[in-house]
Amino acid sequence: DTEVTQTPKHLVMGMTNKKSLKCEQHMGHRAMYWYKQKAKKPPELMFVYSYEKLSINESVPSRFSPECPNSSLLNLHLHALQPEDSALYLCASSQDRSMAGELFFGEGSRLTVL
Amino acid sequence: GIQVEQSPPDLILQEGANSTLRCNFSDSVNNLQWFHQNPWGQLINLFYIPSGTKQNGRLSATTVATERYSLLYISSSQTTDSGVYFCAVGNAGGTSYGKLTFGQGTILTVHP
Numbered sequence: 001d002t003e004v005t006q007t008p009k010h011l012v013m014g015m016t017n018k019k020s021l022k023c024e025q026h027m028g029h030r031a032m033y034w035y036k037q038k039a040k041k042p043p044e045l046m047f048v049y050s051y052e053k054l055s056i057n058e059s060v061p062s063r064f065s066p067e068c069p070n071s072s073l074l075n076l077h078l079h080a081l082q083p084e085d086s087a088l089y090l091c092a093s094s095q096d097r098s099m100a101g102e103l104f105f106g107e108g109s110r111l112t113v114l
Numbered sequence: 115g116i117q118v119e120q121s122p123p124d125l126i127l128q129e130g131a132n133s134t135l136r137c138n139f140s141d142s143v144n145n146l147q148w149f150h151q152n153p154w155g156q157l158i159n160l161f162y163i164p165s166g167t168k169q170n171g172r173l174s175a176t177t178v179a180t181e182r183y184s185l186l187y188i189s190s191s192q193t194t195d196s197g198v199y200f201c202a203v204g205n206a207g208g209t210s211y212g213k214l215t216f217g218q219g220t221i222l223t224v225h226p
Contacts, residue, residue, distance in 0.1 A: 110155065
């Protein structure tokens, strides 16, 4: 069983919709991440939260809005997306952002934008 | 940032065969992980191995940090080993702080 839980597993939305992806971890980790993965490509980093503060934004368009309500939860709010934003969105967590420990991934949320 | 190169890009095996996957990286690292991505998309941790050698059942990995490469060995392959294997590296310095950089992956297909 994965210790990083993502919901929903699948999401279909129109370009005018507002939706959110949710991620939860109970490992006491203080760094959480959003990655985006297109088919047949490696995951690409979007955001890093460290101790509930945004520490890295990889120049992601503002139609993606991350939120970290507490140390266990990470959300990704979606608004006015484009069809090219269709992808697998992966949440991950680690002890901290120093990269001195393992990164654990959730099962992903597969997003389709119509 | 760090460059990560994996080889081979594709690998086709018969069940029972052994294989070696390679990961080269361009800078010193304090994090190196091997992942297996299953057909449903989940990235499963295989090894956290910034240096040294580890074994877990039919899988083992070796990282030679001074020469900037890591190897993943799969012995007696099974059809369930099919999927994409990613090497990912990170370091605590400079502009790469907090980032895990992925290689392009090796697509493994094991036939019965």
